[in-house]
Amino acid sequence: MDKNALYYQVPYVKEFDAAVTSCEPKDNRYIVELDTHGFYPEGGGQAADLGTIGEASVIDVQEQALKDGAAEEKLADERGNHLVRVLHFVDRPLEVGRTYHCRIDWERRMRNSRNHSGEHIVSGLVHEKYGYNNVGFHMSDVMTIDFDGMLTWEQLMEIETLANQVVLSNRPVKALWPTEEELNTIDYRSKKALSGDVRLVDLGGADLCACCGTHVMTTGEIGIIKILSVLGHKGGVRVELFCGFDALRDYQKKHDQLLNLSRLLSIAPLEIEEALKQLMEQSRQKDYRISEINRRYFELKAESLKNHTGVLVDVEDDMNNVELRKCCDHLMKNTCATVVGVFGLKDVKQSKDSGDAAWNYVIGSGTVDVRSRAKDFNALVNGRGGGQKEMIQGSCVCSYDTLEKAMKEVMR
Template identity: 35%
Template sequence: MLKDRLYYKDPYRTTFKANVIREGVEDGRPFAVLENTLFYPTGGGQPHDTGKLNGIRVTDVEEKDGEILHYVEKPLNALVVSGKIDWTRRHDHMQQHTGQHILTAAFIETAGCATVSFHLGSESVSIDLDTEHLIDEQLEAAEKRANEIIRENRAIETRWVTEGELDRNRLRKEIAVDGEIRLVIIPDYDYNGCGGTHPYSTGEVGQLKILGMERVRKKTRIHFVCGNRILDQLEKKNRILKEAVGMLSVPEENTTEAIRRLLDTNRALEKQLAEAEGRLLEMEARSLVTTGPLVKASFKDRPIGVLQKLGRAAATAREDAIVLLTVRNGGKLQFVAARGSEAKVSMKQVAAAALEATGGKGGGSETFVQGGGDTSLTAEELLSVMASAIE
């Protein structure tokens, strides 16, 4: 029975002995099935336990067809095993999963938003709320309520019930399992079906901190951490802040203002650079049209966006100009064709010839076209094809 599994009977226990029922190999990974186990298998949003069996590392634990498969680094070749789980990992998962229960109930209570999914990652935890619209004040209210429940150190009850004994009016969400139903209950706060491991009281969660939110497929995803992970996040952020302070050469309290000044300076420099590049393109365009109305030029490793600006600038600089430009960017050969206001040739016929030669895609108008494709033609050969289209 599910309730007889060791990780349910005592989630704080770390060592055990068990008979080996069978061993096997699946997709090149050796595994063992035991008579009973402390190793929690991946499920319900909670990752599996890790640890060792007879000193051999357990890398994964999955439940399949009612059996728990312990994937190990090498075959056990044993009838009886001594097992030890990684308590640091187990306790972390207990903190995060319980924090999820508490925060989910807090969002229902403070914002009327239900949780539709849950993910316990290696660094942070996330829940997806069934709403597209959530404001910072609602995040703060839910976080505050969750931490109140944690600080009150309320008892956490686990109870096995049958479907007939289930109080569906109190359920946070509908239960999808039949037969043995396991409830995790925080009295007068949360009543929910769950197969995960949990501590005996909310105080063991330590504290909960929301890290941020994002919109995902018409839902709102909340990222948060609990317990020791808050210290990990604080250490990480302090390390980043210390590095930033060092690069900016300012006191820590002036970091925000220093970054703001740096961004303002960067935006001003970007504007100046864009203006300078524009002037250089205009000079290049005027130089191109000095040789006559038909302009042909090929390039290598030059962004197509720059060629577009150059083509338009050259067509503006000389009203009777026909400008044909090609560029080789890696395996792709691209082209631009533009005409001045007094030129009569349609650039669409130039594009048609170029696309047929390259087997690529493109398009445009009577006055300006662009395109390209993967072809072995050289940029100079494509220029010849384009020039032939206007002769």
């Protein structure tokens, strides 16, 4: 951690001038070091700053701690007492010794800062109220915090309200660099035992935590803090959340979707859940009635074909694959046929006499191994499919006459 870095000393510096102290090619990129550290390097769960150095695009920034040793100390001194190396990965070479104008991708930095500050407030409140620790923190499309204890959705909703109260009270955010003696007297959150310079971030009294990341200057800048989900994770929970514009965009997207659903169903947005439960129940009852009607239909059909022997070819309209299977099963059990083929027209506008048509099929038998005949059958009917030796299913494209002929030839 470089205490003198611009992102610590002058938090909202968006542009600065810096001289290149080294530039080395590596894997189609160039690793550049600057005499001023203004780009935040990845660390503390926070992603690196991006931006430009002159015309070069910054693709990544990584911090490398200097090891002990005279050479390293000399290097540190030469670099203006920087105790770390900050490696800027850029897309083109830069001239050593030349001063360049640097621009930080400010939208990205602020998004990271809002997220990071929001995360501290939530972690601080959870720690204060339940004593659980933040044991993992990730920022990508969505931010996640892992806690080492169980939290219910209701508890988290209470934390969310408290967190947004801290935001709305717009308290100042301060970074402190206490001495070792001072540190011993302060109660703060920390993930690990710390040595050397320790930076404490005070989120307006809502949280005090050792942190190397960037933060907003007042809690109001975070914007809304919205918890999205909670899942069990390694004996504790993983919480997903959005802050600021991420939360706003998420709200806009979900609200638009709710309004579309409301129009589609002609139901007021906040009544959709109840109405959907009723619709699902009605649909379940309908499914039950359809399966009862089908069952009676299969019985009647089997009754009318009960004396049919040999290969039975049956055509059904408007049946899905499950119904075709049930129909085949019924005819296998209740007729004298050795092999039963049930064919359903895929297109309801077509009929048995339409010529070439697309079919779904189910073929079953209690005595003939239909799987071993599937290949020959498919070859004749321009089809594909397979299954078990008692039952195969698939689809084909051919006329009814071809179907019937193939059944009688192959499935004997």
